Amino acid sequence: MKNVYLHSAVSISAQNTFDSDGFLEDMKPISGSTVPAQYPNYKDFIAPMASRRMATGVKMGVSAASKALYNAQLTQPDAIITGTGMGCIEDTEKFLNSIIGNAEEFLTPTAFIQSTHNTVGAQIALGLKCKAYNNTYVHAALSFESALLDAQLLLQQEEAKHVLVGGVDELGTEIISHVRHMEDANTNGIQVPFGEGASFFVVSSEAKAIQLVDMDICSTASENTIQQKLNGFLNNNEVQASDIDVLIAGRNGDVFDPYYDSISTLFKNPTELHYKHLIGEFYTASSFSLWTAFRILNRQHIPKPLIYKGETKSKISTILLYNQFKGRDHSFILLKR
């Protein structure tokens, strides 16, 4: 079975993460009910004619994918795999509202065509003329993780050498406002803004500095069983809890944060990081944490705003990512330098 390595990581988020070569030095606090991403200059990545038809998620996805390939010095991946929780919600809302608003008359196909969940993966393939394996996962907070897991499987089983994989979600306007409303009606609801973004990666079986040791997903678990799951996961990979230098947790302040506390207690002296207070919550927000881990391992530096508790360490070689959403869709990703 082949090992899996990260060759590049690119993120578009509510912070200045795409254009800058820095690492969250110019972090801005976010607040409010929703927070849009800081969009790149799309003209650098997409022809204006094509760009005009594309919704935010497609533009973010195509741009992030393009830069991830460039950074990995790759022109044609052996597979393109994307994850998106809400899919192309802008065009979905647009088409839905024209059906309702015009009583099913005078409709045009563009929004419908672009509303399918696989539009981002399709547009990347179309732009690259890439006829390789192409897949899209749409499983809430496991959308990106499912895509990454598929990539891992392709590489381990030697079905591919270099895979482009990413997570993308756009805010839209209408559904998100209702989701926010429901969240705010509950005092134990999500305490960070809802956000959007796109993080893309080239993963490969060709050895590089940063290894994706393993990952696992789990649909449902209690606060207790999640500890057992993690212990099992670490055991399988012959890693001790004490080997983990940094834990990056998907805390969003809601009533399910005790899952993170439960995991955190397994580690004696962890540096625990959080990130959703910087980019917001969305189904593929966890892809940002993989970008973060990649930068930390490369630069051996943790920006202050990321620290939830503990001290920053001088040498960082092993990072564990843990995310869940509303007590379900749990994921572990283990990285090593």
Add this chain to the structure above:
Amino acid sequence: MGVAITGMGIISAIGHSVAESKTSLLAPKSGIGTLKHIQTKHSDQIKVGEITLSNADLTTQLQLPKDHNYTRTGLLGLFAARAALQDAQISAISEYRTGLISATTVGGMDMTELYLKQFATDPEAQKYIQSHHAGDSTQKIADALNITEFVTTISTACSSAANAIMLGARLIKAGKLDRVVVGGTDALSKFTINGFKTLMIQSDDHCAPFDANRKGLNLGEAAAYLVLESDDVIAKEQKQVLAFLSGYGNANDAFHQTASSENGEGAFLAMTKALELARLTPEHINYINAHGTATPNNDLSESVALQRVFGSHVPDFSSTKSFTGHTLAAAGVVEAVFAIIALQEQTIFPNLNFKSPMPETGLKPVTSVVKIEVQHILSNSFGFGGNCSTLIFSKA
């Protein structure tokens, strides 16, 4: 030999079980008719493959509480997935590492389109806000079946379920799961009816795949699932194998967001990959269950791809979408179930409503129920976004 299939469950316009589907296919009796459950202006101008059971009927049959927030996609999915597990005679889920991979394109759209403008104020409607996303039906099916670990959802338009089956097989082969329920579910919705209307590829008559004068597709709704199990489980439990999934291929046409290329490149690549993986040559294929949506573009592109793969000896082929309509994300698994029935019965099913071959290729599909020796069946599923997938099923 491939990955073993030990159970299947299905609900579509031609039946609420495998047995009913078989009866309709052999009759042959189409399920295409007039739309009943959805209120739309276009009712009189389209024909659809609709499931007769209402949401209330499904709720009763599934013994769900009346105040549930299942969408129709979820209801149909649970109905078929439960039947698949029963067929595989699985009751104790946690005995083995069991996963669920489901496919959908519409997700909770059937409820969103009804209640979008009531979400702000109506507490009755608000329960459907959280069921909009595509993963919701899968989560509900997983919870109802007590599948707790590996659960995910795929959406690659009309090739979705084929990709779900493929992923399941790869996970079994890699030893990551012992068994996995794979398939898909899509309910009819006003959203898709209007969407396909704007593309002007919906027929007002019974669809006629591969016919020279084909006018477009009939939309359908369905859910179907297969149970795949590892060789170890098969041996240990002495399970009866229904058929094997012996090959699969996924490629992208990389030509256009909705149209297929003239030379059917994506389809050609998917079929070629699947044959290679199955270690079969084109002459081993006895029957092809074509994607055959009955749109002018797909059927021509697929015909060209078939001729590229099979040369002048294209095997017997038909599109069973003339029975069920195009069930979108579920199509790949609906047709997988039909392929398995064909292998079991050593019988292939007709392409209904075909009259004259298209002049470009001259290809003629099978037009009646035929008893033949069937060892290997190739099944195609292609979607928007250039997503092309092929599966090969082999006799147990």
